[in-house]
Amino acid sequence: MNIYSAISSNKYKTWLIMLLFVLIITTVVYVFSKALGYGLELAGIALILAGITSIGSYYYSDKIVLATSAAVPIKKSDNPELFRLVENLCIGDGLPMPKIYVINDLSPNAFATGRDPKHAIICVTTGILSLLDKTELEGVIAHELSHIKNFDIRLMGIVAVLVGFIAILANLFTNHLWWGGFGRSRDDRNGNAQMILLLIGIILAILTPVIATLIQLAVARKREFLADASGVLLTRYPEGLASALEKISKDPHSLKTANNATAHLFIINPFKGKDTKKWFTSLFDTHPPVEERIKILRSM
Amino acid sequence: MNNTLIIFAVILIIGAFAWYLYNSIIVAKIRVSEALSHIDVQLERRTDLIPNLVEAVKGYAKHERELFEKVTQARANLVSAKGPEEKAEANNQLSKTLKSIFAVAESYPDLKASQNFMELQEELSDTENKIAYARQFYNSNVLNYNAKLQVFPNVLFAKLLNFKEAEFFGATEAEKKPVKVSF
Numbered sequence: 001m002n003i004y005s006a007i008s009s010n011k012y013k014t015w016l017i018m019l020l021f022v023l024i025i026t027t028v029v030y031v032f033s034k035a036l037g038y039g040l041e042l043a044g045i046a047l048i049l050a051g052i053t054s055i056g057s058y059y060y061s062d063k064i065v066l067a068t069s070a071a072v073p074i075k076k077s078d079n080p081e082l083f084r085l086v087e088n089l090c091i092g093d094g095l096p097m098p099k100i101y102v103i104n105d106l107s108p109n110a111f112a113t114g115r116d117p118k119h120a121i122i123c124v125t126t127g128i129l130s131l132l133d134k135t136e137l138e139g140v141i142a143h144e145l146s147h148i149k150n151f152d153i154r155l156m157g158i159v160a161v162l163v164g165f166i167a168i169l170a171n172l173f174t175n176h177l178w179w180g181g182f183g184r185s186r187d188d189r190n191g192n193a194q195m196i197l198l199l200i201g202i203i204l205a206i207l208t209p210v211i212a213t214l215i216q217l218a219v220a221r222k223r224e225f226l227a228d229a230s231g232v233l234l235t236r237y238p239e240g241l242a243s244a245l246e247k248i249s250k251d252p253h254s255l256k257t258a259n260n261a262t263a264h265l266f267i268i269n270p271f272k273g274k275d276t277k278k279w280f281t282s283l284f285d286t287h288p289p290v291e292e293r294i295k296i297l298r299s300m
Numbered sequence: 301m302n303n304t305l306i307i308f309a310v311i312l313i314i315g316a317f318a319w320y321l322y323n324s325i326i327v328a329k330i331r332v333s334e335a336l337s338h339i340d341v342q343l344e345r346r347t348d349l350i351p352n353l354v355e356a357v358k359g360y361a362k363h364e365r366e367l368f369e370k371v372t373q374a375r376a377n378l379v380s381a382k383g384p385e386e387k388a389e390a391n392n393q394l395s396k397t398l399k400s401i402f403a404v405a406e407s408y409p410d411l412k413a414s415q416n417f418m419e420l421q422e423e424l425s426d427t428e429n430k431i432a433y434a435r436q437f438y439n440s441n442v443l444n445y446n447a448k449l450q451v452f453p454n455v456l457f458a459k460l461l462n463f464k465e466a467e468f469f470g471a472t473e474a475e476k477k478p479v480k481v482s483f
Binding site: 094236 | 335426441
């Protein structure tokens, strides 16, 4: 996989995910409306709504991701060193200057989003700015710029919004199912509605592994290795990124504003410690082991 | 009848291949000149900063006239330099004279402490970094373009259409070799 095949495969997979989203939503609604005796109208409405959501997420996934992460934009005067660092690396990569956002959180992490290099955003936490020195930060930013250059950001943004949307719903319903949110009520008036919710829950529970597989497919772990490698090609200093990854992975703070839908965007899995042992989180395990990445970087 | 069809098909295939080749070489060539313009932007920023620096230093160290002349000369050489190799050389010369200016500044504490001088120093070192990155981007594009011209069968077309290899911008020998990324 080189950068040019990565770009075209990313563009193609983006369309595929958008299409699958519309298909899944419409099918689910169709099955339900059939079962409950409604006509085709519901499925038609679902088709239109899913289509709008799909196309909307193509243009607005970055804004949604930034909003759910509680990221705020900063100006050059707020952090001139960071801006200079990004400017320099952009010149080295021949990319236009992205916008820079900051998340006020102790957990050190970073991600890039947007739909193409002209509409790109790099987001860092205040934790990473205080934890890393200049060469390490350079390694991290170069890694993120590679995601921008490869059009990873477009695909990952769409995945975050569309697949994440279903995943969060499924997560919500399965948790309620397991912990007895439904079916315990003895209120007969609500019985029918409860049944419907239960059905949705079951369907979504079945869909969850499928969705997880979709995410896995889309965010192929190779992507992180490729971004590591092409980032290093830019900085010419593998040790910078290697020691950055080491420091970030040793830090105990979890990123509060990250969730299952956005986890795959970050340079390192934002869930730390015992969180990672939950079956649901491990299903969405989107990052290759840090030790492996560091080992590869150190052997360059 | 059959023969003419075959000949026609062969001509069509060769024509399509030549078309594709020509376009890919042109795209690589455009990338090279675009990358060069990135360097030029930074070089220009550097040459624009130098008169200000000279003025700032003059205020504190009037008698270093010889040094100012050297810097001004080096700057003029860079402005008039043509082509990547010449520019790289002139830029290196300018870097050397700038180093001696900053060395002289060490012995003038007032100058060193002045806000204006510190800002200029920071601006210049930032520009220097940017030149280094722009150079890296340019050289990687040159490498890509030159490689396109050298491989078979492109080399035949390139000779025929008189494509010339691009000059590196002050690259070391190691930079002139392709970097392999493999998994």
